[in-house]
Amino acid sequence: MALVEGRCERLDAWPFAALAPRDRALARELAWGAIAHQRLYDWLIDRCLPRPETVPVLARQALRIVAHQLFALDRIPVHAALSSTVAAMRNAEARGLCGIVNAVGRRLAQLRQPRHGDGPLGRLACTDWPADLAIRYSLPELLLRDLETWHGPLPEDRLAALAYRPPLCTRTRPGHPSPVGRSVLRREGPWTWWGEPEEALQGPVSEGRCVVQDRCQGRIVDAVLRVAKARPGALVLDLCAAPGGKALALQDAGLRVVAADLSWARLQRVPSDIPRAVCDGRQAAFAAAFDVVLVDAPCTNSGVFGRRPEARLRYTGAQRDALVALQRALLASAAACVAADGCLIYATCSVSPCENQGVAHTLAGWRVLGECLTWPDRWQGGGYWAVLVRC
Numbered sequence: 001m002a003l004v005e006g007r008c009e010r011l012d013a014w015p016f017a018a019l020a021p022r023d024r025a026l027a028r029e030l031a032w033g034a035i036a037h038q039r040l041y042d043w044l045i046d047r048c049l050p051r052p053e054t055v056p057v058l059a060r061q062a063l064r065i066v067a068h069q070l071f072a073l074d075r076i077p078v079h080a081a082l083s084s085t086v087a088a089m090r091n092a093e094a095r096g097l098c099g100i101v102n103a104v105g106r107r108l109a110q111l112r113q114p115r116h117g118d119g120p121l122g123r124l125a126c127t128d129w130p131a132d133l134a135i136r137y138s139l140p141e142l143l144l145r146d147l148e149t150w151h152g153p154l155p156e157d158r159l160a161a162l163a164y165r166p167p168l169c170t171r172t173r174p175g176h177p178s179p180v181g182r183s184v185l186r187r188e189g190p191w192t193w194w195g196e197p198e199e200a201l202q203g204p205v206s207e208g209r210c211v212v213q214d215r216c217q218g219r220i221v222d223a224v225l226r227v228a229k230a231r232p233g234a235l236v237l238d239l240c241a242a243p244g245g246k247a248l249a250l251q252d253a254g255l256r257v258v259a260a261d262l263s264w265a266r267l268q269r270v271p272s273d274i275p276r277a278v279c280d281g282r283q284a285a286f287a288a289a290f291d292v293v294l295v296d297a298p299c300t301n302s303g304v305f306g307r308r309p310e311a312r313l314r315y316t317g318a319q320r321d322a323l324v325a326l327q328r329a330l331l332a333s334a335a336a337c338v339a340a341d342g343c344l345i346y347a348t349c350s351v352s353p354c355e356n357q358g359v360a361h362t363l364a365g366w367r368v369l370g371e372c373l374t375w376p377d378r379w380q381g382g383g384y385w386a387v388l389v390r391c
């Protein structure tokens with residue numbers, strides 16, 4: 001298994017496909033858990049070490065994986081969690097670290113309790129929980145501060161929900177019946193949730209009857225239709241369109257969509273029957289002719305930490321502020337492309353108020369007609385949209 005320190009590349013870019021199918025799900029789970037609960041696991045590991053600062057990086061990474069097996073995965077016996085990780089160290093030619101991993105792993109195992117709640121905290125005595133909520137829920141301190149500044153202290157179940165991983169969700173395309181399958185967990189309108197992603201991907205998705213789309217992302221299309229009141233045939237500019245999930249949903253809703261994006265490579269994934277343009281949205285050179293302009297902005301992904309665990313490692317002041325500056329520039333440029341009586345839609349998959357209300361509410365000459373923050377839950381990621389009209 002790949003052990004990566006301090007690098008924040010997307011987890012889904014890791015070479016899991018090289019593994020035998022039966023190992024793949026476990027490898028993904030261990031990589032996910034070691035990143036998603038990193039701050040909590042590091043805090044526990046540090047408690048088991050006399051001098052935490054001296055533990056080698058590779059040993060710490062291995063211990064995060066031990067911790068995830070001990071506290072989050074109930075089917076792996078303690079001895080198997082320890083012996084398999086120590087064996088992996090040996091195979092990785094890190095034989096010299098086997099002793100420390102084994103010794104600290106045994107101390108961690110003494111903290112393991114019968115399960116009394118969800119996730120790793122549900123296997124720890126409450127007296128062993130860190131007092132600091134950012135560590136308890138492995139969140140960036142800055143995100144907690146940003147959330148508290150806007151919403152006040154948040155209940156712990158809301159913080160825990162930031163790590164939820166909703167099952168794969170598909171949207172059934174118009175003209176097709178709801179898909180059936182042995183692993184279907186739930187249906188709601190065009191939305192279907194799947195217990196086994198492969199069943200959806202190899203069946204209705206590959207046949208073009210469904211597309212993979214988070215339910216929360218579908219809410220933006222509802223905003224375009226219900227709040228912006230776009231009629232069939234309305235002209236929509238999707239300024240950050242790639243890979244095209246929302247552009248296709250808008251087209252499926254009967255709107256005429258132009259898809260623009262900075263990335264030529266990502267734009268290739270937008271369905272080819274949608275007109276496409278490579279452009280820097282900060283200098284969008286389109287006439288003010290669009291009934292709706294959508295800015296589905298690049299963001300910190302703090303509403304989808306469950307699916308993108310590595311995104312929490314990137315939520316720093318510098319990254320957040322650079323993104324806010326980009327989001328403001330994109331929105332200002334998009335505003336110039338809206339027809340006289342048209343609407344501007346701003347959306348992110350972040351729950352951070354700095355990137356959401358902080359951007360949408362401050363565009364000069366425009367006011368917010370409607371907005372919605374979706375908090376992540378068991379079935380969908382989190383995100384925000386706002387519909388703006390000229391003052």
Ligand SMILES: C[S@@+](CC[C@H](N)C(=O)[O-])C[C@H]1O[C@@H](n2cnc3c(N)ncnc32)[C@H](O)[C@@H]1O
Binds near residue numbers: 263281298
């Ligand atoms: C959140 S994603 C968009 C997802 C897309 N709307 C969908 O539903 O599939 C943000 C997109 O913004 C694009 N982007 C980043 N900077 C940009 C810029 N300056 N101008 C235009 N697009 C940009 C990225 O390439 C990325 O594809």
